[in-house]
């Protein structure tokens with residue numbers, strides 16, 4: 001069966017080369033030797049309630065992997081495998097955490113050019129659920145492959161990856177997620193791997209590529225990954241409990257226990273090493289299971305109480321027998337490896353700003369088309385608009401009622417878009433981090449695409465709402481008043497959306513940002529001039545930062561002019577400025593109010609952008 005698979009693979013390679021496509025099994029363009037020596041990683045923790053403490057997660061881990069080799073990092077849950085992989089992928093250091101020791105790639109530290117020559121497959125598949133398999137890979141190809149390739153060539157490359165990973169059968173199926181049914185877990189994992197293989201990476205890091213899969217599918221995935229090393233790729237992966245078939249595919253094993261290395265070397269030598277220090281399985285068993293038992297402190301003849309003692313013995317055995325030997329090997333590798341210049345061409349962005357923007361816009365619209373104009377949302381807006389319109393139907397001429405209608409519309413559109421927008425960035429965070437860390441696109445192209453993609457939805461519904469309530473509610477029947485009302489409402493919608501984006505991006509936590517939004521919007525609403533006219537001085541300034549106040553002010557001045565009168569008590573006509581709400585808000589300085597609204601429109605979006613700059617940034 002293996003032979004047939006290999007034959008099929010060679011046939012595919014030949015066919016692809018014939019068609020001008022690069023096989024994922026082709027030679028690595030810039031082979032990478034990765035060397036890590038005495039890597040220590042500490043984080044600050046909040047131990048004992050509020051007292052700060054420190055936790056050492058990696059305690060002096062060393063090793064090297066050369067092109068053509070596949071290393072498996074094994075160990076119990078919490079032993080530090082993912083942390084080490086993330087450190088080796090150049091994605092770890094953050095303020096408040098300390099990484100020490102040396103990690104080099106062809107003798108050099110991590111660089112941006114390496115980042116674009118490296119594939120990193122996360123443990124959780126971070127994929128858009130509403131895209132199909134082929135759309136997912138196509139968009140990744142369009143964003144990650146160099147601008148020297150045409151669109152058709154990039155599409156052909158995505159197709160080739162699907163063929164080689166056995167994804168053609170489900171190419172038109174949706175990825176799916178927790179709420180949408182989609183492809184299987186194994187297929188999803190292969191899509192995640194395919195996204196990284198598209199760029200023909202010389203260094204491939206995978207975090208638990210087989211977790212949650214049955215041993216046959218896990219075996220197929222690891223076989224494919226092992227084949228990648230034939231082209232001179234360097235592969236590192238974390239793996240929990242491989243079957244023995246998978247275990248023997250690895251060239252090297254790194255066994256961790258509580259952040260300590262207890263074994264590093266050839267997989268086939270691991271059992272001999274542990275036998276030499278007195279630990280051999282009592283019955284034939286999967287070597288991976290045996291190694292994991294040892295890393296957990298469980299030897300065949302040990303009792304559970306002796307776990308800590310056994311671990312200590314294994315740590316000392318590593319220091320006594322393996323550590324120096326490994327350091328010598330590292331020096332040897334260091335002498336052999338040519339300190340290579342980073343290849344400059346990959347330092348620039350793969351695609352132009354415009355290409356990134358248009359691909360991201362298309363992808364965003366495809367992914368979210370099910371949300372856009374969802375029946376429920378349209379019904380919600382229509383019902384509210386008609387409800388408002390009919391409530392105020394025939395109120396024309398009653399100043400107080402008209403003010404009420406205006407404030408109802410201003411209030412509704414100050415909250416609704418803000419709450420919708422708050423979800424945007426916290427929900428996108430993992431995707432944005434994954435794609436920005438791998439250098440797929442500029443933040444500005446992503447940000448502008450996101451803003452533009454939201455526009456139709458953000459503008460069409462309020463236009464419908466305002467048109468219905470304006471004419472049903474009996475507001476001033478002139479085209480200029482209507483269009484001013486509409487214009488300023490749309491401006492308010494965009495500001496409210498900007499506030500939502502900014503809060504979501506700053507706080508990145510849905511509960512906290514919605515709570516914050518409630519407080520801010522409530523204070524803006526109260527300061528808007530409708531509910532309270534005699535606000536104490538020390539708190540009166542809030543109105544100057546309230547977009548609700550400015551919007552209401554422009555709305556009022558679109559309906560009433562200075563010197564106008566209205567029917568007041570006792571059948572008299574009184575100046576319009578005598579209405580308490582109008583006197584509080586004023587009919588003057590309309591242009592200033594519009595200018596303030598434009599400033600807020602820009603301000604909130606700039607804040608959101610700056611807050612997003614920290615996502616996916618590696619220090």
Ligand SMILES: Nc1ncnc2c1ncn2[C@@H]1O[C@H](COP(=O)(O)OP(=O)(O)OP(=O)(O)O)[C@@H](O)[C@H]1O
Nearest residue numbers: 043057075076077078079080081082083084238240
């Ligand atoms: N940011 C963090 N804050 C607090 N603890 C952390 C953090 N990152 C990692 N840890 C801790 O470090 C240890 C190692 O975590 P890591 O995820 O590397 O383990 P692992 O071996 O990959 O586990 P698993 O197999 O369950 O994924 C764990 O005890 C984990 O709780």
